[in-house]
Amino acid sequence: MIGGGVQRFLFEFRRALAAPSRNPRMAVVLGRLLGFAFLVCFGTGLYSHFLQDPLPWMHFATRPVFLYQLTQGIHITAGILCFPLLFAKLYSVFPELFQTPPVRGIRHLLERGSIALFVAASLVEITIGLLNTYQWYELFPFPFRQTHFALSFVIIGSLAIHIAIKLPVITKYWAKKDAYDDAGEVRELDRDEGEIFQPAAGELQPVGGVTGRVLSWIDRTPEPPKPQASRRAFLTTVGISAAALVGLTAGQSFRILDFSNVFGPRKNGIGPNALPVNRTAKAASVIEKASAADWTLTVSNGDTRRVFSRAELLALQQYEVDLPIACVEGWSQTATWKGPRLRDLMDSVGADANASIRATSLEEGSLYAVMSMKPEYVRDELTLVALELNGDTLDLDHGYPARMIAPGRPGVLQTKWLTSLEVL
Amino acid sequence: MTNETLVDTSAPSAAVRRWRVVLMVLGIGLLVVGGLVLLADVSPKRYLGILIWFGGALIIHDGIVAPIVFAIGLVMRRAHRKIPFGVIVILQAALVLGAIMTGIVVPEILKKSIGTANETLLPLNYSTNLAVFYGVLLVVTAAAIGIFLRVIARRERAR
Numbered sequence: 001m002i003g004g005g006v007q008r009f010l011f012e013f014r015r016a017l018a019a020p021s022r023n024p025r026m027a028v029v030l031g032r033l034l035g036f037a038f039l040v041c042f043g044t045g046l047y048s049h050f051l052q053d054p055l056p057w058m059h060f061a062t063r064p065v066f067l068y069q070l071t072q073g074i075h076i077t078a079g080i081l082c083f084p085l086l087f088a089k090l091y092s093v094f095p096e097l098f099q100t101p102p103v104r105g106i107r108h109l110l111e112r113g114s115i116a117l118f119v120a121a122s123l124v125e126i127t128i129g130l131l132n133t134y135q136w137y138e139l140f141p142f143p144f145r146q147t148h149f150a151l152s153f154v155i156i157g158s159l160a161i162h163i164a165i166k167l168p169v170i171t172k173y174w175a176k177k178d179a180y181d182d183a184g185e186v187r188e189l190d191r192d193e194g195e196i197f198q199p200a201a202g203e204l205q206p207v208g209g210v211t212g213r214v215l216s217w218i219d220r221t222p223e224p225p226k227p228q229a230s231r232r233a234f235l236t237t238v239g240i241s242a243a244a245l246v247g248l249t250a251g252q253s254f255r256i257l258d259f260s261n262v263f264g265p266r267k268n269g270i271g272p273n274a275l276p277v278n279r280t281a282k283a284a285s286v287i288e289k290a291s292a293a294d295w296t297l298t299v300s301n302g303d304t305r306r307v308f309s310r311a312e313l314l315a316l317q318q319y320e321v322d323l324p325i326a327c328v329e330g331w332s333q334t335a336t337w338k339g340p341r342l343r344d345l346m347d348s349v350g351a352d353a354n355a356s357i358r359a360t361s362l363e364e365g366s367l368y369a370v371m372s373m374k375p376e377y378v379r380d381e382l383t384l385v386a387l388e389l390n391g392d393t394l395d396l397d398h399g400y401p402a403r404m405i406a407p408g409r410p411g412v413l414q415t416k417w418l419t420s421l422e423v424l
Numbered sequence: 425m426t427n428e429t430l431v432d433t434s435a436p437s438a439a440v441r442r443w444r445v446v447l448m449v450l451g452i453g454l455l456v457v458g459g460l461v462l463l464a465d466v467s468p469k470r471y472l473g474i475l476i477w478f479g480g481a482l483i484i485h486d487g488i489v490a491p492i493v494f495a496i497g498l499v500m501r502r503a504h505r506k507i508p509f510g511v512i513v514i515l516q517a518a519l520v521l522g523a524i525m526t527g528i529v530v531p532e533i534l535k536k537s538i539g540t541a542n543e544t545l546l547p548l549n550y551s552t553n554l555a556v557f558y559g560v561l562l563v564v565t566a567a568a569i570g571i572f573l574r575v576i577a578r579r580e581r582a583r
Contacts, residue, residue: 094490094494123482134531140477150462161451164451167443233517237516241524248525263553276547278541
């Protein structure tokens with residue numbers, strides 16, 4: 001199918017790429033970690049997706065109040081961790097890219113194709129996820145959220161297929177005691193000699209030209225002197241990289257690491273009312289309407305309607321709660337909110353205890369301008385129509401005159417610049 | 425793209441064969457779901473863009489980054505004749521860490537210079553922080569090499 005020269009070149013190049021860290025045991029060790037990280041990202045991602053687009057029968061936990069802060073913080077942090085893990089995994093198996101013959105039949109073609117899809121989707125998924133936390137959407141010739149969601153199924157599906165194909169290798173190298181021989185060397189895989197190009201000793205003609213010179217130069221390169229130390233150093237490097245990435249970025253999601261947050265795209269305490277902002281009043285084109293003196297909040301249940309001015313809302317029983325604002329982009333920060341309880345407003349129009357509501361923002365034309373809320377949140381004593389934030393009047397960028405704040409929901413559903421609440 | 429075909433000639437056990445079927449069915453099912461989501465939520469006009477990103481990711485990783493890593497590894501391995509193995513290992517770890525952090529932070533610096541939606545997004549001085557990070561990495565690497573060489577020398581003397 002291909003010339004002997006090309007085959008020889010691939011064989012030689014593959015041999016040149018050999019390194020102590022490139023062995024099946026390393027691939028299994030890293031694969032376990034990466035597979036786990038992928039599953040964590042997938043699970044937390046699905047949770048975030050269904051919080052925003054729930055199926056009718058779904059019911060969500062409102063406690064602990066930091067639940068979404070935690071799951072989405074883990075989603076983003078695990079996603080960042082996938083960079084060193086994925087690069088290390090790809091490093092450990094890189095020589096297999098040059099296997100000869102490149103295709104040995106339909107089954108082999110499908111196998112290589114599925115790995116190509118798996119690798120490409122994984123690289124793209126974590127890259128667009130990272131760039132999304134910088135809100136660098138101009139780079140994508142596709143919509144972020146929908147593509148990120150669709151690719152997550154492609155990745156987990158490819159992962160299952162990959163595990164199925166590699167299962168004999170995975171089981172062979174899963175346990176440390178089976179993976180190494182008595183000398184501490186990684187056991188060789190049994191290879192199907194008939195299929196992979198394996199020139200007999202003495203048969204191998206040197207590859208000519210510049211390529212040949214490069215290959216023979218590589219051949220003269222000494223083997224790493226201590227393969228075991230090499231492998232340990234490789235894993236240690238992966239570990240240090242992972243720790244450094246988490247240590248220097250995860251403070252945006254986990255307060256305990258705030259002190260070392262020097263590379264996170266958000267920083268605790270930076271923003272109006274000492275809280276970061278995602279969408280400003282200016283970006284939402286609501287400055288005029290939200291600052292209007294005659295602003296009112298309409299609360300309705302069928303024909304029953306009540307209209308509240310901001311002063312009337314302030315005259316209701318006020319409650320103070322500590323709840324996090326937790327963004328889908330992974331950053332979060334706990335803040336002190338004050339205002340009337342949503343359920344008190346609902347009771348004022350005689351709403352049923354099992355009623356869902358629809359909240360509408362002054363913002364127009366945004367996907368999140370209209371938000372639905374299920375009864376578990378509506379009736380929760382911590383769910384407020386917030387008028388104050390961190391001891392001050394709510395800033396315009398945080399949703400003045402009034403915004404929603406509920407426990408355990410993504411920031412995009414904590415609707416700002418409220419104009420109406422309707423019982424559904 | 426990193427294609428690995430490590431063929432094990434020993435016949436898989438019945439349990440392995442069963443799990444393979446289960447995983448295959450699950451995997452293909454999820455691929456179908458992914459395809460349906462893509463069909464339902466993403467306009468076909470955008471598919472070419474996704475494909476270009478897929479191809480670009482493979483080319484950048486397999487065609488550019490991996491060969492560069494290979495070349496650097498090779499040069500360092502040759503340097504082993506003159507430089508102790510431990511020093512090379514420390515240098516390699518520092519290079520990897522520096523490269524990964526650069527890859528994560530440089531897009532932040534670029535995006536910040538283009539402009540962000542508001543000043544609470546990318547609020548830090550990432551260029552300065554990255555420079556400080558490089559500085560700390562340099563100092564720690566030098567210290568690690570110094571300690572390593574000292575330990576080696578002490579061991580030599582003790583012998």
